[in-house]
Amino acid sequence: MSFLSHLSSIISVSDSLQTELNSVTKQITVSKNQSIINIGHRCNDIYFVEKGLLRGYYLEEGKEITNWFAQEGEFGTCFYSFVAIKPSFETIQSLEDCILTQLPYSSLQNLYIKFPETERLGRIITETYYIKLEERLLSIQFKTAKERYQNFVLSKSSLLQRTSLGQIASYLGITQETLSRIRAEI
């Protein structure tokens, strides 16, 4: 799904907004295994995945911990860095060759002023991601490792063949050994 179709599924996007979006966004291609943003740098852009797969990860005692995946039709950014204008604690990495729509922070702020309906978009998209994050928090606090993996298989089955065991394990907050054991059991 393209960036504009995605937005149009949320609100009616006027022709003038569409023209503006085309002028302030950039479509970029990124090959597999590139770091788009590095830990410690400001994440100045939000990325919409037209094709491919991104992940955000941070380092905990030298180990990569996957914080999120963003596949086709989803947004990826280091939210904290992007919104709070602070250095990122995450690296954003392409797990596949990607086509991304890139929207800079300053352009988004201008859109908010010039096209008030984009505030509605921003509000609804943030609400949606808030609910997903809350689900994830509850799952990590109270679901067993097996339940978490089963839920991942159900809700993100398209990622199973596109990510490594280690990436899935750290995303679910379990060790790779535990994940291997669970997969063998199922």
Place this chain on the structure above:
Amino acid sequence: MSFLSHLSSIISVSDSLQTELNSVTKQITVSKNQSIINIGHRCNDIYFVEKGLLRGYYLEEGKEITNWFAQEGEFGTCFYSFVAIKPSFETIQSLEDCILTQLPYSSLQNLYIKFPETERLGRIITETYYIKLEERLLSIQFKTAKERYQNFVLSKSSLLQRTSLGQIASYLGITQETLSRIRAEI
């Protein structure tokens, strides 16, 4: 801080929006230890705490797990239920005598349509709570129980005397026994 002052600290609130807000919100008083919303019911309102303290909790194997606290100047609602129009998995309880500003879901949706600047409010407030939730997720995944408690003492010191050990422990994702031991150590 009053509801209107809080909103005015985020955007400039026009006289007409102020009049509308006064007409669609209701100030309610709730005495201590009341359930405002019960698990399984739709949470139809968002509450701004003018005075007092709310918490949201859910049940995990019969035990109350505190999901959030909302004190003066903060919003409390069962976000998932409120936004997704679904039954709440939380109970909202008053931990003290409270004065709350109550804003119903339908009034908020009307505000969004009638006063587009409220979209900006909604977007910025949701972003702020998203960042807090992300911090909490990272803290529960990777900080030790002691670090989590020390962070709670620093960031929410005003709650230490106003909440029970059990409420703080479950909020931090640790047992009450562990929390008692940590407090004895410090």
